[in-house]
Amino acid sequence: MIKPSVRDVVIKEVLEKYTKDADLVCIDYTHPSAVNQNAEFYIKHKIPFVMGTTGGDREKLINDVTEAQLHAVIAPNMGKQIVAFQAMMKYMSM
Numbered sequence: 001m002i003k004p005s006v007r008d009v010v011i012k013e014v015l016e017k018y019t020k021d022a023d024l025v026c027i028d029y030t031h032p033s034a035v036n037q038n039a040e041f042y043i044k045h046k047i048p049f050v051m052g053t054t055g056g057d058r059e060k061l062i063n064d065v066t067e068a069q070l071h072a073v074i075a076p077n078m079g080k081q082i083v084a085f086q087a088m089m090k091y092m093s094m
């Protein structure tokens with residue numbers, strides 16, 4: 001856990017130290033009130049992420065990620081069977 005007041009400094013150090021030989025992906029299971037703020041942080045630093053938390057402004061979240069052209073998985077439930085079911089239901093409703 002990194003406090004918001006220092007996370008820009010910390011992530012800069014992490015990116016400089018560890019992303020020379022590997023990519024970084026953030027996995028976010030957080031409080032619903034932090035979803036959009038955390039996504040904005042990942043977008044700002046161009047960090048692909050997985051958002052597994054229900055809550056936040058989902059429309060804004062999807063629009064922000066789309067506009068940033070950043071790779072992200074946004075799923076309120078990370079159980080693969082539920083995610084597959086949700087995808088199939090969306091497909092069948094078209």
